[in-house]
Amino acid sequence: MLRLAVIGTHWISQDFVTAAHLTEKYQLTSVYSRKEATGKSFAAAFPEQAIVVYTDWQKFLKAPDIDVVYIASPNSLHFPQARDCLSHGKNVIVEKPAFVTAKEMQTIVELASQKHCFYFEAARHLHEPGFQKVKEILTPAPEILGARLSYAKYSSRYDAYLNGEEPNIFSAKFAGGALMDLGVYGLYCAVSWFGFPQNALYYPQKLASGVDGSGLAILRYPGFDVSLAVGKNYDSFQTSEIYTTTGTITLPTITGITAIDTYQRSSQRRTTLSIPLRQQGMYYEALHFATMMLAPEDPQLGAAYEELLALSIQVNQLLCQLRQSGQIILGPDKEQAR
Numbered sequence: 305m306l307r308l309a310v311i312g313t314h315w316i317s318q319d320f321v322t323a324a325h326l327t328e329k330y331q332l333t334s335v336y337s338r339k340e341a342t343g344k345s346f347a348a349a350f351p352e353q354a355i356v357v358y359t360d361w362q363k364f365l366k367a368p369d370i371d372v373v374y375i376a377s378p379n380s381l382h383f384p385q386a387r388d389c390l391s392h393g394k395n396v397i398v399e400k401p402a403f404v405t406a407k408e409m410q411t412i413v414e415l416a417s418q419k420h421c422f423y424f425e426a427a428r429h430l431h432e433p434g435f436q437k438v439k440e441i442l443t444p445a446p447e448i449l450g451a452r453l454s455y456a457k458y459s460s461r462y463d464a465y466l467n468g469e470e471p472n473i474f475s476a477k478f479a480g481g482a483l484m485d486l487g488v489y490g491l492y493c494a495v496s497w498f499g500f501p502q503n504a505l506y507y508p509q510k511l512a513s514g515v516d517g518s519g520l521a522i523l524r525y526p527g528f529d530v531s532l533a534v535g536k537n538y539d540s541f542q543t544s545e546i547y548t549t550t551g552t553i554t555l556p557t558i559t560g561i562t563a564i565d566t567y568q569r570s571s572q573r574r575t576t577l578s579i580p581l582r583q584q585g586m587y588y589e590a591l592h593f594a595t596m597m598l599a600p601e602d603p604q605l606g607a608a609y610e611e612l613l614a615l616s617i618q619v620n621q622l623l624c625q626l627r628q629s630g631q632i633i634l635g636p637d638k639e640q641a642r
């Protein structure tokens with residue numbers, strides 16, 4: 305059983321803990337919050353567990369009964385928090401986008417290796433059956449002619465932004481914005497399904513706060529392009545599509561895939577494959593991470609971990625390249641430049 309701690313007490317942490325408990329491989333022991341009352345109210349949702357609430361960062365780091373920390377704080381805080389946890393020998397599961405700069409990513413990867421700890425980026429869709437099924441369909445790789453990926457959802461926090469506030473997700477200091485938030489899902493799809501692109505450009509629609517409310521990315525591969533539309537200030541109901549020499553694969557969404565529609569040009573037939581998905585979508589990643597952490601000597605699981613790590617590094621590299629092309633400068637970029 306893995307003794308679990310969480311940082312950040314918003315709904316996503318509650319979802320993760322619920323999913324983690326469903327796997328029967330984790331037990332929530334600790335919560336770190338800036339305020340005792342917030343931590344206690346979070347812990348109250350899990351009354352069957354004995355949970356310690358920490359508001360003192362150093363005491364939290366020294367707590368002996370924590371094997372793994374799930375970090376779901378604003379994006380720019382992921383790095384210092386993950387670094388401190390790893391330095392104290394604790395495995396970390398870091399919400400997407402795990403880190404902002406390539407230097408942050410490199411530091412964490414090196415530290416995790418030095419400390420014999422695991423670092424996982426919580427890109428939940430990667431572990432879902434639908435995502436894996438698309439990967440299977442694309443193996444061995446057919447000749448790809450292009451893809452259009454889309455993920456845009458109006459954020460309830462955009463209303464607050466329009467009212468003159470600066471919620472973390474629309475703040476440059478906290479490394480928010482559409483590409484950093486929803487864009488990560490599409491980049492994981494692209495890198496995982498098609499490889500790392502030759503070239504990548506991002507055309508953001510920037511808000512006055514300096515982050516992108518929406519934008520379009522073009523990823524250029526030898527012989528084809530992948531476009532990615534992202535937005536946090538509009539809702540899109542557009543499907544995503546992959547074009548190959550033999551037909552078209554249509555996905556209703558790129559996360560939580562529950563159906564894959566395939567059109568075969570030679571027969572002009574369309575078939576739809578239904579994919580079952582658990583209601584607690586984070587179950588799959590929680591289980592996958594636990595399996596690896598509980599068998600650190602298993603060579604097959606070790607290879608799977610290395611593959612995940614390589615993917616996380618590549619997605620961070622691509623995010624940096626796209627942000628640079630779109631001239632999106634976030635808090636950690638500025639700190640690093642000092």
Ligand SMILES: NC(=O)c1ccc[n+]([C@@H]2O[C@H](COP(=O)([O-])OP(=O)(O)OC[C@H]3O[C@@H](n4cnc5c(N)ncnc54)[C@H](OP(=O)(O)O)[C@@H]3O)[C@@H](O)[C@H]2O)c1
Nearest residue numbers: 312313314316337338342376377378379399400401428472
């Ligand atoms: N995988 C998914 O499906 C999914 C969905 C949503 C979000 N996420 C990711 O989860 C992370 C958190 O997102 P969120 O929307 O929950 O963020 P958030 O509401 O802005 O902040 C999350 C938590 O961090 C703490 N926090 C907030 N502002 C802070 C500050 N200024 N300084 C220190 N701590 C602060 C708060 O916990 P305390 O008050 O207890 O300290 C808060 O509950 C992001 O990386 C996001 O991308 C992932």
